[in-house]
Amino acid sequence: MMTAYITLLAAAEALSAPVRPAKLEICALCHGEDGRAKTPVAPNLAGQNAAYMERALHRYRTGQREGDGMNALVRSLTPEEVSELVAWYAAQNPCGPQP
Numbered sequence: 001m002m003t004a005y006i007t008l009l010a011a012a013e014a015l016s017a018p019v020r021p022a023k024l025e026i027c028a029l030c031h032g033e034d035g036r037a038k039t040p041v042a043p044n045l046a047g048q049n050a051a052y053m054e055r056a057l058h059r060y061r062t063g064q065r066e067g068d069g070m071n072a073l074v075r076s077l078t079p080e081e082v083s084e085l086v087a088w089y090a091a092q093n094p095c096g097p098q099p
């Protein structure tokens with residue numbers, strides 16, 4: 001009984017933890033692997049609302065929003081890659097103000 005419960009917990013954990021996106025290294029240069037920004041101009045993404053990030057990235061793709069290098073970057077990714085990255089950053093622990 002206990003074993004079954006633990007197995008279930010482990011399965012739930014595996015489901016909720018997003019896979020490490022293949023393209024994470026690119027974004028990590030500015031936004032950090034854990035969503036804590038590495039440059040003074042890049043925003044923190046840790047724990048940011050996933051729907052909001054999807055919409056922001058869609059707007060960079062279509063040019064409705066201009067954002068330094070973000071427009072060209074997003075256009076170099078497939079929508080699936082973008083969704084993986086959004087899921088990753090949304091799952092990171094939110095952080096306080098940038099240093």
Ligand code: HEC
Pocket residue numbers: 023026027028029030031041042043045053054056057065066067068069070073074077085086
């Ligand atoms: C060269 C540095 C750099 C890289 C690399 C980079 N970003 Fe950004 N990102 C920025 C900057 C600067 C902004 C703010 C641009 C603006 O004013 O709209 C931004 C904005 C964003 C936003 C919108 C945040 C908000 O609060 O509206 C998201 C989401 C985002 N980036 C995701 C990503 C993802 C995913 C990647 C990897 C594919 C990535 N970024 C790579 C610099 C970068």
